[in-house]
Amino acid sequence: MKKILLGSNNKKKLHELEKLLAKSDYNIVTAKDLGITLPDVVEDGSTYEENAAKKALAFNKFSGLPAIADDSGLEVDALDGEPGIYSGRWSGENGENQSRENNKKLLTLLQGVPFEKRTAKFVCVIVLAVDGEVKITTRGECPGVIIEELRGQGGFGYDPLFFLPKYDKTFAELTEVKSKISHRAIALKKFEQKLSSL
Template sequence: MELVLASGNKGKLQELRALLAPYNITVYSLADYPDMPETVEDGSTFLENAVKKAREAAAYTGLPALADDSGLEVDYLNGQPGVYSARFAGPQKDDAANNSKLLRLMQNVPWEQRTAGFRCVMAICTPQGEVYTSEGTCRGYILQQARGQGGFGYDPLFYVPEYDKTFAELDMSEKNKISHRGKALRGAVEILAKMAQEK
């Protein structure tokens, strides 16, 4: 079976290829389709954006497509930044600016009100229009200052009490076990494994 990942992210591609290797699924990415127009992520939910990206990639490539959309939902900010996580501080998608804005908005907020969750939704669409989805979440707290050198985005501010570490301090295998993306991806792999068996 062949599959296209609706992303050009090399890290995501490597991760997906490794997880799908036992199922004899060949994974391509949008880097293999440089002429495909970029999907406009104008959905109001992670689900809408993930389905839209997967649907457009499946239609363009003629292969089943997997897409994800994810972000940080801060309870004190009524779920912000949510679908705007990457462009919270502006369209330039600047991690440092996004983190600064978040810290500014959370200034003087007491610890017990600093709860937040990362959410990831994955969508698999076939060229025939079938849609399958999986979702993962991870709960934690927003620190008052960044900690750790790893990860990206809000990882240095997102603290996980069970590990006494931020996402940026966890090693990759620890992070994949508990992260929103890891959980959603395991759900997606189960769906894809079934699809491969049926082929």
């Protein structure tokens, strides 16, 4: 089987990819599986595509294996698309308080904004780099609304505030459905299609 390095130690991402590529000729491995530590990559691109490509190329060069990396974020219409590519580090916090502080900042900035103007979307871009070149880039988007209080125990990041009217649930409350309709699921589906024709 051909090995592809996943440039992340996130178990949820690994599980999603493995599930999707289960019937393919590819075996997804992590840096941990290989006993290596991936280099830190400065995400200074101006788009998700640039940041994901920068990581994939760095991990490909470092490991010698085809490498997958992704970049994702939340874009809130009432905030002119913020936090966007800065979603993870928006509040300036790191570590275990990061999500809490990011969500706090989001709620503060949207105070007084009516429900119908709290529209937003999650975006995910996935890139595959092989032999020093970007071979695949896919993008997935999922629209929703930012509610006024945290709901649900699942997910991570902004999930407890990201509400999908169609399901009457936040991303943090959705279970199986999320793995089919999320921005990452959409980007992964497109990725699978492109990988099979590569």
